[in-house]
Amino acid sequence: MIDKSQQSTTLKVCLEDAGTHNRAILGFFFAKLGQHIFRCVDTQEEANVLLIDYDFPTARQRFENDYQQWQKPALILSISEVSIDNAIWLAKPLTSRALLDAAEVLQQRLADSSQMQTSANSSADPISQQSSGQSFITATQPALQRPPITESPAPTNIPLVDKLGDTMAIAETDVNTQKSLADSDPEALNIDANEDNISSSEIPDSAFLKSGNAEEIAVGSTKRTADEPPPLPTENIIDEPPSLPTESEKNERNLLLCGDNQDLEASVELGDDFYKDDSFFLSSLKDAVRLARQCQQGVLLNFPEARIYVLPEIHRIFCGIDIYDSEFTELISACNIKDGGKMHILSTREIHELNDMISQQASALYDLESFVWTSTLLSARGSLPRALDPKKSVGLKHWPSLTRLENFPHVLPIAAQWSASAMSAFDIAKSLNIPQRYAFSFYNAANSLGLIEQDPDKLITKQSVPRAKDAPRGLFSRLLKRLVGG
């Protein structure tokens, strides 16, 4: 039982170790329902309770390296279970009830701690030192301190399906429904579902689906315990698949991906017939990816022919139709708004169904970028949407991960050229002496992945020192030939 003095202990928390959207939601909670219990402070030093979003990049590291030794009680928000002394784990999606219950426990602990300090008058206690305003951050680590060689913790099962029963169910609701729910009812606090635009850098680095262990799903039988060393790469080099496509099959595929449009003069006026806007499938897919990334939850995109599951936490897409099959090409070109394209965040039941499907058809799980890349290419076939001007000089922010994307002719030189300097798609094709359709295809697909920077001034330039010698292009060319199998 908690007496009044304990209940009145204000929990001072700092939100700097939570992602932007989670911070906004917690701020909303602290301003309303939790206003008499919580108070936001500017730094973790000022806080008497550490609030750490374990899924927010670097927050966990800061906690383990810096804050943990302060021995302050902590509230750990995470979708995966966390077991640490003096910390309370709050599972996401978070409920206001869970927060209030945790607050009660923390108030009790702080009151107990305060009583102990009074009786012991222990000035060495970090909490009492902290309250007098002293900082407990230890000396910063050397710049080149390499992290210890420790296996990352083995993924733990998270029975979130069960826990979801205690939280606000968000299944079968669209984003607008969620937002209105959150706005109207503070109890409907769902820390992972909101409409705030977040940068992808803030995507929680969690490896789990809402109702289970995503790594378990992704790797199946490769799951291991923390004590067990990771499987070593086998000494044998993996041979290439036995059935390599023939030259004509490759050409056929390239035709599907990049079309057969003839080159245009750069000076020609580009009319409406030049452009081809995203297919309904592609625009729906992009919307689903955007929604999934914003709320960091699985999203189902529903077509009569196929159900497409976007899983941002593991950076995957599940699609029952083989994307290299003609059925997929037909889906992209044929589907329209009458045929569906509705999307919603996965319900608990759907997550269970998905887990079953993945275990039965692991090959239907695609890398998210790879799926979007191929879908864009198949949708456009060498054309450009109206939003992309082939005469405008743009830059490539980052190389696509070409080892996992479907390649087409000249993709590597295009990436290198565009990465080296901002150019227009026309100029890329001209400088490399290649058909324009390949430059256009790259431009379009890279743009779908968010890799194109329309404002070249915003590009990061390499901090380089002049080379003593020019690159030996002849040697490079011969080496490239060897590497591509010549």
Next chain:
Amino acid sequence: MSTENRKIIFTGPVGAGKTTAIRSISDIDIVTTDEQASDMAKARKPATTVAMDYGMIKLGENERVHLYGTPGQERFNFMWDILTEGGIGLVLLIDNSRKDPQQDLKFYTQAFHKFIAAQQLVVGITRMDTHRVPNVHDYRHWLDQLKIKAPVFEVDARKRDDVSMLVQAMLMSLAPGAEIL
């Protein structure tokens, strides 16, 4: 007749796949100096590279591209400057299953920052098949924070095509527009 020699350096933490990557593209049986691991590296693999790995790609009679793998343990870092001298580029392999891949990325890019500034870095992320987080996008973001521009690919060090693509990206970055002769 003189022989033209060039070097490509493979680096990264213990167990990231440096030895395997070199083996996958080398024309010769690689020379490796693996020893029984006696320290923390043992937690990850029974044998570890203590001096360097060596492989080679032969380009005709008089041209060689030497492939050197650095030892993964930092106590051997005195060798890194020696190994990189005259190198044309750096392949950094990061093991995505380690506790803090971001710190690994930071560590190695700082350790080789002079070489990276003068030549070209490519980053290959290994073990992403079993450890999906962080993803390639996260690595791109971290490289942005370090003000480093480099291709980042998910790779399986055992797959020749993956390692080959990494090296091709390095060469193309050094000489955009280079033709395949």
